Amino acid sequence: xxxxxxxxRRVRDALKALPADExxxxxxxxxxxxxxxxxxxxxxxVDMFAERVKNDGAQVVxxxxxxxTEAVTEALTTHDANSxxxxxxxxxxxxxxxxxxxxxxxxxxxxxxxxxxxxxxxxGCAGAVVDPATIVLDGGPGQGRASMLTPGCHICVxxxxxxxxxxxxxxxxxxxxxxxxxxxxxxxxxxxxxxxVPAGQGPRHLVIVIVE
Numbered sequence: 001x002x003x004x005x006x007x008x009r010r011v012r013d014a015l016k017a018l019p020a021d022e023x024x025x026x027x028x029x030x031x032x033x034x035x036x037x038x039x040x041x042x043x044x045x046v047d048m049f050a051e052r053v054k055n056d057g058a059q060v061v062x063x064x065x066x067x068x069t070e071a072v073t074e075a076l077t078t079h080d081a082n083s084x085x086x087x088x089x090x091x092x093x094x095x096x097x098x099x100x101x102x103x104x105x106x107x108x109x110x111x112x113x114x115x116x117x118x119x120x121x122x123x124g125c126a127g128a129v130v131d132p133a134t135i136v137l138d139g140g141p142g143q144g145r146a147s148m149l150t151p152g153c154h155i156c157v158x159x160x161x162x163x164x165x166x167x168x169x170x171x172x173x174x175x176x177x178x179x180x181x182x183x184x185x186x187x188x189x190x191x192x193x194x195x196x197v198p199a200g201q202g203p204r205h206l207v208i209v210i211v212e
Contacts, residue, residue: 042160045130049163050210052133056185058206065211072122072155073098075207079153081119085109089141094122094157109144120153127170128163132184135208136170139178153205160212 037045050060063071072094076084086095087109099106107118124142128135135156137143164170174180185206 045163045165046160046210046212049128049130049133050208052130053135053185053206053208055187056133057187058185058208060208060210062210062212068157068209068211069094069097071209072157075153075155075209076120076122079120079205079207081153083107083118083120085118085121085144085151087121087123087142087144089143090122090124091142118151120155121151122155122157124157125162126175126180127173128158129165129167129170130163131166134167134182134184136174137181137183138174139180140175145179153207155207155209157209157211160210163210 046062050062054060059075061071061075068091076098081098082103083105084095084098084107086092086106095106098104109121121144123137123144124140126136126138126140126143135158139145183206186204
């Protein structure tokens with residue numbers, strides 16, 4: 001059995017050797033079932049993740065399921081967003097309250113859409129990792145394309161059950177048929193090999209909404 005640290009090292013080395021636009025992960029057919037944590041262990045994991053992404057410059061908001069829309073609306077308002085990318089599959093009710101205000105525009109995540117850079121993007125995620133503090137997208141519903149992760153503000157909704165201790169724990173839930181994107185907070189080390197978004201092209205503001 002390969003130790004967790006050794007597996008993480010191998011993945012990092014493999015990603016570092018690839019060009020930024022080719023950092024995809026191919027998964028095997030046999031996947032481990034997700035680990036079942038008791039409430040206390042899960043709460044500790046979420047606390048650790050929140051603290052580490054804050055250290056990397058992200059803003060963290062912790063809410064219940066019923067308050068996702070409120071948190072997203074508040075984040076968009078705080079960052080003066082007038083146009084927002086909504087990836088296919090994103091729950092529309094997350095943006096309903098914000099979109100009702102005059103001058104606010106929701107932009108579809110489409111490669112043939114407007115060339116104007118929107119003010120913000122709202123996404124879900126495929127998983128999140130405590131060590132290193134990283135969010136993972138695999139282009140699934142509500143996640144969009146890596147090329148649209150360029151607005152000044154990215155609001156990412158992460159469910160507590162999606163947070164895992166280390167990268168190998170998240171790999172098993174990713175869709176290997178899609179390009180996989182790894183990213184951290186704005187203040188994360190620029191030479192971190194898990195970040196495929198070139199420096200200066202990622203969001204200046206990252207707001208992580210943790211749903212508990």
